[in-house]
Amino acid sequence: MYYMSKDLFFPPVSEADEEGILAIGGDLSPERLQLAYKSGIFPWFNEGEPIIWWSPDPRMVLFLDELIVSKSMRNILNRNQFKVTVNKNFKDVISNCQKIKRDGQNGTWISNEMIDAYCKLNEMGIAKSVEVWQDEVLVGGLYGIDLDHVFCGESMFSKVSNASKVAFIALVEYLKRANYKLLDCQVYNSHLESLGCREIDREEFMEILLKTSV
Structure with a gap:
């Protein structure tokens, strides 16, 4: 396992352990986060812990043509009871992802430090959100990192x-x-x-990521 210095560097993802942990430490600067995602790595850690950088094998992905929309879900979409916007209220989306209670989880990995870091990426046009509204109230959404041709989903509520x-x-x-x-x-x-997502080998994921990176 690699312990991060101040240098802007990550080891190859092949050096991750069986759990997918690649490195520990460093910071959440925009430069480091951009390098991480472009290298197939993401941060995931609890409040009060050092930053843990992951590159799991296998990797859960969705090939876009494999999306599964159930008949009941199609009916809901056809009723137009929700309004959807893109990247109109990023901070509220990530804040709701932080606060929402999830089955089997105590607390959240989305710390205030994470929110500040991803809001900076949003200002740079790198982190983006999808908002779902009902009667002008924000009732759902998600956010992630846009790498141009690959979108890295982070959390939804x-x-x-x-x-x-x-x-x-x-x-x-x-x-x-x-x-x-x-x-x-x-x-x-x-x-x-x-919803149609499936696991693929990290090697296959990296081939797709690097082939489409700009």
């Missing part, structure tokens, strides 16, 4: 049923129109699998 699914589907449709190759979802969970 929902205050009413299906709002996060609406955000996810809207993001995929947006990425398809812009000819993106992949939506990176990082690690497995059953909710993502139900």
